[in-house]
Amino acid sequence: SQTIHQWPATLVQPVGSPLSLECTVEGTSNPNLYWYRQAAGRGLQLLFYSVGIGQISSEVPQNLSASRPQDRQFILSSKKLLLSDSGFYLCAWSVPPFSASGRDNTGELFFGEGSRLTVL
Amino acid sequence: SQQGEEDPQALSIQEGENATMNCSYKTSINNLQWYRQNSGRGLVHLILIRSNEREKHSGRLRVTLDTSKKSSSLLITASRAADTASYFCATDGTSGSRLTFGEGTQLTVNP
Numbered sequence: 001s002q003t004i005h006q007w008p009a010t011l012v013q014p015v016g017s018p019l020s021l022e023c024t025v026e027g028t029s030n031p032n033l034y035w036y037r038q039a040a041g042r043g044l045q046l047l048f049y050s051v052g053i054g055q056i057s058s059e060v061p062q063n064l065s066a067s068r069p070q071d072r073q074f075i076l077s078s079k080k081l082l083l084s085d086s087g088f089y090l091c092a093w094s095v096p097p098f099s100a101s102g103r104d105n106t107g108e109l110f111f112g113e114g115s116r117l118t119v120l
Numbered sequence: 121s122q123q124g125e126e127d128p129q130a131l132s133i134q135e136g137e138n139a140t141m142n143c144s145y146k147t148s149i150n151n152l153q154w155y156r157q158n159s160g161r162g163l164v165h166l167i168l169i170r171s172n173e174r175e176k177h178s179g180r181l182r183v184t185l186d187t188s189k190k191s192s193s194l195l196i197t198a199s200r201a202a203d204t205a206s207y208f209c210a211t212d213g214t215s216g217s218r219l220t221f222g223e224g225t226q227l228t229v230n231p
Contacts, residue, residue: 006162034218043208043223044163059218090162094219107212107219108153111162 002027006112019078023091031093033074038088132228139196141225143209150212157206201231
């Protein structure tokens with residue numbers, strides 16, 4: 001079965017410090033990977049998505065970057081955090097639209113447990 | 121930008137009652153999905169309805185889709201305290217856009 005792991009679960013960082021959030025997926029190959037951010041009591045904003053190693057698409061300009069050094073690893077980074085970067089960050093994966101896995105490729109997302117970032 | 125918009129923003133009911141949440145969207149879709157999020161946790165997929173479907177059931181969940189009105193509803197029957205969570209609709213647009221989420225409905229089921 002497939003699992004997704006995301007860490008750290010909580011993080012308190014000072015303004016101007018670097019950030020690294022990591023996400024790994026097990027039990028599947030060539031997944032689509034996503035980073036979302038959720039403000040308190042709000043919906044999800046897509047930050048980045050990736051369809052393969054080294055392939056990153058950014059949805060919104062911001063202080064963050066993403067990398068995919070391995071097929072099932074997705075990293076969210078920042079060189080210098082801003083107060084506005086505080087939020088709940090969610091990693092997710094989905095089966096690619098034209099996967100040969102036989103799974104129903106509906107675009108259903110499978111989420112990690114989230115990382116709560118507080119920038120002080 | 122948010123494609124789906126849920127209403128109400130918050131809903132408080134008693135255990136045993138039915139809960140209905142609505143979602144409206146703006147552009148043509150391939151499918152519409154509903155997710156649940158317990159406080160401080162990741163989202164969990166509940167049900168998907170395709171654009172050529174009008175109604176779908178899964179256990180105590182019933183989802184309807186009206187593409188002419190660009191709206192969907194999620195009905196939870198015989199609610200339980202454990203149903204307390206935020207519920208989000210998400211749409212997969214025909215233009216190939218990524219799955220986009222609404223702002224969610226916070227459901228509280230009082231025991």
